[in-house]
Amino acid sequence: MALTDGREAGDQDWLDVLGKVARAGVYGVASTGIYCDFGCPSRTPLRKNLRIFAAAEQAEAAGYRRCRRCARRGVPAWTEVSP
Numbered sequence: 001m002a003l004t005d006g007r008e009a010g011d012q013d014w015l016d017v018l019g020k021v022a023r024a025g026v027y028g029v030a031s032t033g034i035y036c037d038f039g040c041p042s043r044t045p046l047r048k049n050l051r052i053f054a055a056a057e058q059a060e061a062a063g064y065r066r067c068r069r070c071a072r073r074g075v076p077a078w079t080e081v082s083p
């Protein structure tokens with residue numbers, strides 16, 4: 001597993017990151033090795049560095065560490081994609 005796992009951000013993923021839309025899944029930032037919930041108030045990363053994962057566990061398996069701002073919100077990471 002590597003930081004380049006997951007998939008590239010599509011247009012909708014990018015819009016959701018830009019708009020800080022809280023939705024299922026997490027996004028990793030390959031340049032920092034950090035992953036965030038969608039809706040995280042952290043600074044918007046560059047689109048080319050984004051990797052999209054369906055669940056936090058997958059991002060962690062790829063070697064990402066959880067963003068501290070997400071963790072501090074006290075909201076558990078999304079664990080599955082809504083149907």
Ligand SMILES: [Zn+2]
Nearest residue numbers: 036040067070
């Ligand atoms: Zn975050």
